[in-house]
Amino acid sequence: MYFQTGAAFSLSRAAGQTERRIPERVKPRPARPRGALISKNHVGSATSSSPGKGDTPVLAAQAGDMEIKPLTDFDWTTVEPEKLRPFKPTYHITMGLRASTPSDLILIDRGYLRCIQGRQAIMVDHEATVLGAIPAGHAAVKELYSYLLGEYLPARYPSMFEIETTDKIHGTSRFINKVTGLKSPLSLVPEDPVAALKIIAQTVEDDMFLLQQQENTDTGPGEHKSIAFICCHPAGFDPSEKLGKGLKTIHTPVPAYEKIGPSMERYFSRVEAGKSVKRVNWSVQTHTRLFAPSGNHVYAGETVKELESVDIETARLRVELQTLTRLPKTRALVFSFKTYLYPLADIKAEGLGPQLADAIEGLKAGNAPDMWVYKGGGRWGRAVCELLRSGSNVD
Numbered sequence: 001m002y003f004q005t006g007a008a009f010s011l012s013r014a015a016g017q018t019e020r021r022i023p024e025r026v027k028p029r030p031a032r033p034r035g036a037l038i039s040k041n042h043v044g045s046a047t048s049s050s051p052g053k054g055d056t057p058v059l060a061a062q063a064g065d066m067e068i069k070p071l072t073d074f075d076w077t078t079v080e081p082e083k084l085r086p087f088k089p090t091y092h093i094t095m096g097l098r099a100s101t102p103s104d105l106i107l108i109d110r111g112y113l114r115c116i117q118g119r120q121a122i123m124v125d126h127e128a129t130v131l132g133a134i135p136a137g138h139a140a141v142k143e144l145y146s147y148l149l150g151e152y153l154p155a156r157y158p159s160m161f162e163i164e165t166t167d168k169i170h171g172t173s174r175f176i177n178k179v180t181g182l183k184s185p186l187s188l189v190p191e192d193p194v195a196a197l198k199i200i201a202q203t204v205e206d207d208m209f210l211l212q213q214q215e216n217t218d219t220g221p222g223e224h225k226s227i228a229f230i231c232c233h234p235a236g237f238d239p240s241e242k243l244g245k246g247l248k249t250i251h252t253p254v255p256a257y258e259k260i261g262p263s264m265e266r267y268f269s270r271v272e273a274g275k276s277v278k279r280v281n282w283s284v285q286t287h288t289r290l291f292a293p294s295g296n297h298v299y300a301g302e303t304v305k306e307l308e309s310v311d312i313e314t315a316r317l318r319v320e321l322q323t324l325t326r327l328p329k330t331r332a333l334v335f336s337f338k339t340y341l342y343p344l345a346d347i348k349a350e351g352l353g354p355q356l357a358d359a360i361e362g363l364k365a366g367n368a369p370d371m372w373v374y375k376g377g378g379r380w381g382r383a384v385c386e387l388l389r390s391g392s393n394v395d
């Protein structure tokens with residue numbers, strides 16, 4: 001099971017790659033091909049670091065450890081995707097957050113190029129559904145763009161991404177994706193937020209919602225609102241409908257959300273830069289699509305027809321590995337998630353068919369029993385459980 005295997009998030013298991021710590025730097029540089037700490041400029045509070053001390057750990061102490069550990073010799077073509085098996089016999093709705101590190105923000109494996117090509121096609125056909133920002137999100141989009149392309153990716157994956165100086169005199173540079181060949185502006189971040197989001201979306205496989213906490217009111221702390229998003233892999237909802245809305249409204253269809261909503265708001269307001277967290281979410285679908293803006297969830301008032309059988313060739317366990325990160329300048333939160341689709345045939349082959357079947361039935365048994373209906377159990381539950389418990393792997 002996912003959190004019981006301590007190595008679930010370890011990247012060092014990938015073939016031929018090594019991890020090394022690199023010295024912290026205080027001065028930001030326009031191009032940082034080797035990668036290091038998030039720049040001093042990037043961390044607003046760093047200006048109080050002692051002058052004249054050179055490379056000191058003050059920055060990390062103040063802003064959380066924003067160090068990015070480079071994966072030198074990383075060969076993405078040889079890295080197996082994470083095998084996440086988070087299901088449990090009884091489903092309880094919880095925040096389920098675990099500590100993470102800035103280094104683990106983006107995971108890359110051998111599915112990278114295919115996934116990026118898929119995202120490019122999705123954006124051509126559904127741009128208005130999968131990308132968007134409100135004016136309150138423009139600064140955060142720029143910060144996210146600069147952080148990912150100018151700092152994180154070239155530092156973490158130097159074999160895949162690099163910064164090229166285009167004009168030494170003016171110190172201008174651009175970002176090179178060595179896998180896709182895409183060259184993107186860096187010194188001049190695109191003014192159009194959708195253009196910037198589109199570049200991010202075809203550089204990483206992760207979907208991202210940017211959130212900003214609203215002003216406190218007389219009745220309590222301000223809620224977190226979605227101010228920009230990239231969501232090429234929505235699981236049953238239209239991401240564009242969530243833009244400009246608060247977490248409570250965003251989660252309106254989610255059964256028992258009221259059990260975790262207030263703690264989420266409180267927790268989100270306390271996330272520090274450099275103290276990232278992660279969680280996982282799972283569901284089952286009977287098709288192979290990552291872009292699923294409808295169909296995966298069942299909403300109030302919808303009627304469902306129970307399926308007689310499902311096709312093991314197309315049925316998938318869908319798992320989202322979600323992370324939460326604070327951008328230090330705008331203080332926006334980045335809620336990012338990478339979506340994994342695992343054939344049910346693989347789950348069976350691992351001998352986990354009965355456990356997943358128990359977990360599916362366990363959706364009805366915990367503190368959010370309507371999850372069974374919401375996740376579509378009323379449609380595919382019986383047929384999938386039968387399949388998972390049957391002797392053969394090719395039903």
Ligand code: HEM
Pocket residue numbers: 093094095096097209211226235236237238242250251253254260264279281282283297335375
């Ligand atoms: C600790 C953080 C969070 C928790 C515990 C949480 C929990 C959940 C759960 C349990 C579901 C239903 C699960 C399912 O579909 O299989 C859900 C759905 C969803 N969550 Fe979250 N969530 C979190 C953060 C966020 C954030 C930051 C956003 C971004 C805006 C978000 C957007 C959504 C959306 C769009 C859905 C689908 C709603 C629909 O069906 O219309 N969640 N969330």
